[in-house]
Amino acid sequence: MSSALERHGVAVGGLLVGAGPAVVIGDRLSLRTDARASRPGAAPGDPHAASRPGAVPADPHAALRAGVTLAEPATAADLPAIAEHAAAVVVGASWTRDIPLVRAAAGLGLPVVVERRATASMEEWLGLAAYCAGEGDGRVILCEGGRRPDLALVRAARAASGRPALVDVSGDIGLSAAAVAAGADGLIIGTGGETSPGAERRVAEEAVTVVGALLRDETPGTLPECRQAIDRVDAALATLLERRAELAGTVQRLKPVGGFAGRDLGREHDVVARMAVRAPALGESRLSAIMNAVIEAGLHLAEERSGR
Numbered sequence: 001m002s003s004a005l006e007r008h009g010v011a012v013g014g015l016l017v018g019a020g021p022a023v024v025i026g027d028r029l030s031l032r033t034d035a036r037a038s039r040p041g042a043a044p045g046d047p048h049a050a051s052r053p054g055a056v057p058a059d060p061h062a063a064l065r066a067g068v069t070l071a072e073p074a075t076a077a078d079l080p081a082i083a084e085h086a087a088a089v090v091v092g093a094s095w096t097r098d099i100p101l102v103r104a105a106a107g108l109g110l111p112v113v114v115e116r117r118a119t120a121s122m123e124e125w126l127g128l129a130a131y132c133a134g135e136g137d138g139r140v141i142l143c144e145g146g147r148r149p150d151l152a153l154v155r156a157a158r159a160a161s162g163r164p165a166l167v168d169v170s171g172d173i174g175l176s177a178a179a180v181a182a183g184a185d186g187l188i189i190g191t192g193g194e195t196s197p198g199a200e201r202r203v204a205e206e207a208v209t210v211v212g213a214l215l216r217d218e219t220p221g222t223l224p225e226c227r228q229a230i231d232r233v234d235a236a237l238a239t240l241l242e243r244r245a246e247l248a249g250t251v252q253r254l255k256p257v258g259g260f261a262g263r264d265l266g267r268e269h270d271v272v273a274r275m276a277v278r279a280p281a282l283g284e285s286r287l288s289a290i291m292n293a294v295i296e297a298g299l300h301l302a303e304e305r306s307g308r
């Protein structure tokens, strides 16, 4: 954990944000009419904006009534419907200085997602989060978005406050892995109030799984949570094993004698010894059995492909 503070998860609908794995949120809805132009993916006047993942649906109020995870009000009049149909209310970057609306949103009884205003410092951002926590029941999540989310700031704010942090990557889904590596507790991938296209969700879930398995500290307390954590580690392992097999196959083509005939046990011993430094609990003898199987699988694949 990157913070000495005790971190508490905040439940948002069926998701737990800030404890356990990072989450992917596909449906952030804004009821503001200016939201289309201000979404990270949307250029002002872009005729195709409505069909993009970051678009505002034609009837945002109908989308809200259908139920969404995160909803941002335009005015205080939207708050009762948000309380009824959304899992959390968003204090959006464009109106963090509208204190009466911030106060009303924070007091709604839902978890509050506090988005950083583009020019706000970390202190201002965390000050607003603390204000919202005080006006509400304390369930506050930080959120960084915009065209160029500041991931260093997310990392610092999360560590300084102990609050969970979301990163809105709907403007650039390619930032998903970097956001998880920076410690994000969740990725917001869709801002249309509808489920985002599968391709974007796959990119985000891949980042949460693979980068999360490598870099995110987890202390699962139940059997299902522990098995899910193992599944994420196995997904990362499978990705790396496939990549390793490809590289080992290339080595076979580059060596004067490839395949089992060109096996180099000295090199294999060095590989295992280096790995044992990173995996001291497993140690050389256990790793040697594992790596023997991995290396032989790679050699079999290479020979099969070369038609030997």
Ligand SMILES: O=C(O)C(=O)C[C@]1(C(=O)O)C=C[C@@H](O)C=C1
Binding pocket: 248, 251, 252, 255, 262, 263, 264, 265, 267, 268, 271, 294, 295, 298, 299
């Ligand atoms: O480095 C090599 O020479 C390889 O062929 C690659 C590799 C491996 O998979 O790491 C495979 C077989 C050798 O015995 C040693 C290592």
